[in-house]
Amino acid sequence: MPSPKPRGRAVSPLAIYDGPALHDSLASRYSVGRILGDGNFAVVRECVCRKTREEYALKIIDKTKCRGKEHMIESEVSILRQVSHPNIVSLIEEFHTPTQLYLVMELVKGGDLFDAIASATRYTEKDASSMVRDLTSALDYLHQRSIVHRDIKPENLLVVEYPNDSKSLKLGDFGLAVEVTEPLYTVCGTPTYVAPEILNESGYGLKVDIWATGVITYILLCGFPPFVSATNNQEELFEQILRGSYEFHSPYWDDISDSARELIVQMIQVDQDKRFSAQEVLDHPWVSDDEALDRNLHLRVSHKLDLHFDTNGPQHKAAGITLMAQVTALDKEKHSLCRESEFKDPTSPPCSPRLSLFTNSSQVF
Numbered sequence: 001m002p003s004p005k006p007r008g009r010a011v012s013p014l015a016i017y018d019g020p021a022l023h024d025s026l027a028s029r030y031s032v033g034r035i036l037g038d039g040n041f042a043v044v045r046e047c048v049c050r051k052t053r054e055e056y057a058l059k060i061i062d063k064t065k066c067r068g069k070e071h072m073i074e075s076e077v078s079i080l081r082q083v084s085h086p087n088i089v090s091l092i093e094e095f096h097t098p099t100q101l102y103l104v105m106e107l108v109k110g111g112d113l114f115d116a117i118a119s120a121t122r123y124t125e126k127d128a129s130s131m132v133r134d135l136t137s138a139l140d141y142l143h144q145r146s147i148v149h150r151d152i153k154p155e156n157l158l159v160v161e162y163p164n165d166s167k168s169l170k171l172g173d174f175g176l177a178v179e180v181t182e183p184l185y186t187v188c189g190t191p192t193y194v195a196p197e198i199l200n201e202s203g204y205g206l207k208v209d210i211w212a213t214g215v216i217t218y219i220l221l222c223g224f225p226p227f228v229s230a231t232n233n234q235e236e237l238f239e240q241i242l243r244g245s246y247e248f249h250s251p252y253w254d255d256i257s258d259s260a261r262e263l264i265v266q267m268i269q270v271d272q273d274k275r276f277s278a279q280e281v282l283d284h285p286w287v288s289d290d291e292a293l294d295r296n297l298h299l300r301v302s303h304k305l306d307l308h309f310d311t312n313g314p315q316h317k318a319a320g321i322t323l324m325a326q327v328t329a330l331d332k333e334k335h336s337l338c339r340e341s342e343f344k345d346p347t348s349p350p351c352s353p354r355l356s357l358f359t360n361s362s363q364v365f
C-alpha cells in the first residue's frame, strides 16, 4: 500500500532569498527561501521547484570552508547518490560552482526526533519502538551496502508527519558516512553517542552505528543519556563509554519493559562481536513484535529531555548545530579545538548546548 502523503505539502510563499548569488540553472529551476537549519559548512534552506511547485530542502555547502576536507563532501554526495530508502532523506539533484555545492533534497518538515516527542501529547514505548525500527531499517540498508553513517544522533533524525498523526523518521546528514572496506581508525562522532572502539582506536566498522542507536533508544525511554559526566568532564565521559558502564536508574526505568532493557543491553555492548547487528535489532521482539508497552511516558520523558538537551526553538537549534559541528569531527585536532574554546570564551557553552546541558545537569538523576 502506498504510504499517505506527508502533512504540510501545500506550497507556502517563500521568504525573499537574501543569501549569496545562486548557481544560474538552480535559480532558474527553484525559488529559494528561508533557512531551515545550519551546520559548520552548510546552510539548509527551503526551496520550491518553479515548474511543479513541489517543496524541497536546499543544502548549500560552502566549499571554501572545507579546504582539506573535500573528500568528505565527495563521500557525502557519492553515498547520497547511491542510496534510496524510505527512512533516508533522498537527494533529488545537485549543482556545483567553484565555491558552492548545492544539494536539492527531499524536504522533511516535522523537525527532529526530540521535537516530535516534545510536541506529542501521548508518547509510549510503542512510539519509541517504531522510531527505533525506522532508524534501524535505514541502518540495515546502509550496512548491507557496507556504508557506515558515523554520526547517528537525534539531530540527524528528521520526522515526517502524516495527516493521520502517524510519523516516520528519515536519516540525514551523511557528512561523515563512508564505505567500509577495512577497519577505520579516524576518531570522529559526537561524544554522547560515540562507540568505545572509536575512542580506543582499535579499529571500527559498521557496529558504531548500532552503539549510537542503543544510546538513542536509552534516551527515548527515559529522556537522559546512559553516559554522563557529573562534572562535565569529557575524559570522565569517555572513561564510562570505554568501560560500557551505565545503569537503568530507578525510578525512571521502573516502569519500562524488560524487553526494552534487554535490547539496549545488546546494543550498548562494548565487544563489537557481541553487539547486535542492524538485522538482529529489527528481529528483536521489542521492535518486531508486541513487546513494547502502551503506557504514556510523555510527561516524564519530555521533562527530562528539556533538562538534559536543548529542545528549544529553531534559533536555539541552529546555534546548537553550529557549535555541535565543532565536536562532530572528534579527530584529535578538532577535539582540542573544542576544548580550547571552552577556555577562550567563558560565556560560550563548552561544546554544543545540548551536550553541555546534559553534562551540567546530570546531578538531577
Ligand SMILES: Nc1ncnc2c1ncn2[C@@H]1O[C@H](COP(=O)(O)OP(=O)(O)OP(=O)(O)O)[C@@H](O)[C@H]1O
Pocket (backbone or CB within 6 Å): 036, 037, 038, 039, 040, 041, 042, 043, 044, 057, 059, 089, 105, 106, 107, 108, 109, 155, 156, 158, 172, 173, 174, 175, 321, 324, 325, 328
Ligand atoms: N531535508 C531536510 N529537510 C528539512 N530540514 C533539513 C533537511 N536537511 C537538513 N535540515 C535542517 O538543517 C540542519 C543542518 O543540516 P545538516 O545536518 O545536513 O547540515 P551540516 O552542515 O552537515 O550539519 P553538521 O555541521 O551538524 O554536520 C538539520 O539539523 C535540519 O534542521
